[in-house]
Amino acid sequence: MVSLLARLPRRGGGDGPGPLSPVWLAVAAAVAVSVTGLVGLGLAVVVVSTLDPSGGLTVGGSTALAGRLWLLAQGGEIDADSGPIVLAPLLLTLLVAWGLSRAGRGVVRLAGTTTVREVARDTGTIGGVHVVLALLLAVVLDGPGAGVGFLRTTAGAAVLALAAVGWGTARESGVLDALLDRLPGPVRPVLRGVLAGLLTAVALCTAVVAVAVAADSAGYAALSRSLGGAGAGALGLLLLALLLLPNAAIAVLGLAAGPGFLVGSGTLVSVHGVTLGSVPALPLLAALPDTQAVPLIAFVSQAVPAVAGLVAGATVGRWFTARDGGSVVAGLAGIGAGVLLGVASGALAFVAGGSLGDGALAEVGAPAVATGIAVAAQSGIAAAVAATITRWRALG
Incomplete structure (x- = not known):
């Protein structure tokens, strides 16, 4: 046009x-x-x-x-x-x-x-x-x-x-x-590292959502059937679930970082415990735990911030040049990449969350500030180590 x-x-x-x-x-x-x-x-x-x-x-x-x-x-x-x-x-x-x-x-x-x-x-x-x-x-x-x-x-x-x-x-x-x-030389490698780490974190969290839904596929199907609409209704619910899939992935990032996520005032999922309450009749929410026991996948997901930090740090070290500095400078840049990764994660948590009314569902999603701080702390350490080692190996 x-x-x-x-x-x-x-x-x-x-x-x-x-x-x-x-x-x-x-x-x-x-x-x-x-x-x-x-x-x-x-x-x-x-x-x-x-x-x-x-x-x-x-x-x-x-x-x-x-x-x-x-x-x-x-x-x-x-x-x-x-x-x-x-x-x-x-x-x-x-x-x-x-x-x-x-x-x-x-x-x-x-x-x-x-x-x-x-x-x-x-x-x-x-x-x-x-x-x-x-x-x-x-x-x-x-x-x-x-x-x-x-x-x-x-x-x-x-x-x-x-x-x-x-x-x-x-x-x-x-x-x-x-x-x-x-801008100063290390800025480009740091920005590349933040992007690589963020994409890694979102991809891993999406995989966690997929595993959780697959583990309770019967619950997904039962909830979908209960809402009626035959094939058209199931298709509509599937499309809605796809539209909200990134939101679910960012909520899992809050779970992986430690603070957890909310689905209203009655449901909190974190690695420290699970509180279950009434939630909307959305088949995607079949991924929520069925009991108050913390599922294994939640414990496994705690590695996500560290893995994202390692990817970010390795990217920073790989893109460093002789003009940017040696392994020590790369390590410091890795810390910066980890901190910025936390800032980006907090921003995503803020955008992905919201409310579904002013009652029990007034707060949905991961807490933005707590998620950002937790990701920054975990990713910053991992990114510093990865950037230092990667740059040191590149220098021979």
Whole structure:
């Protein structure tokens, strides 16, 4: 869509037809992301509802549900009768961020953006239009029984858009590389290490969720059948579970680090003990322990922060050069990578958690501050050792 608009003539003077201005390219890209995302999500919800033999939602209801999921994915707030719902389905959040990033990169390529000022212009335009569209959608969906928290919804859409688009435009234009080149030498290896460690931690925690669900597959199937809807209902529940899978993985990171995670005020899962209470009828929650005994997989998961720290430290040591320093400096950089890994983990825990009302489910997810501190302490030590040894071996 953006490339097609780029070939359209400009309105008004000039020597003849010319490409669209970068501002209009950015506007078109932002509109394309929202329209494509909402249409795709809406079609998915409509198809699942249509296949439901019990009738399911109407087309209008399915469309409204898709719109509310779109807002929640961007950090929005839905004020239901039971209280505020603030829980972003992180897989959908990642898809929205990917679309915005690709839009920014596409505009940069078509407009030939190279300077910081041009990057700021493209980022601000795409981000601004995206926020306006999200706000318009919120106004349309706002109503009794399912109101929209406009302040949080606007702020969430703005933060996501600026972060995703800014990353895409800065990377594609070369501004990001130019900025990193001005920073001290060890910064690039540290950032690479943090990214590698974070991906490792999330991947391992996702594996823990998969093992826990597989261990109680009968419970998953029974809960899915009890909710009805035959094949269409099962498909809808599976899609919802996939959207929330990253949230579950980040909750497991809180468990692995030590603080554990909450599913409302009545359910706490940690390596120190399990407290069970009533939880939503979501098949993904079949992964929760069936008794108050701490499951073996919870004890095994305690290795995740250390393993993530080892990967981060090894990455730091591997990318160190003679200009950056020797094994001692690499070890110090490893500590920094571990601390930043803790900060990133705490930020993820904050984003992945939320609330499902103002009652017993007012708090869902891992505690962000405690998770970040615990991961930083464990990963920092492991990363320092791994970075020192890796750099020492590289020096021969």
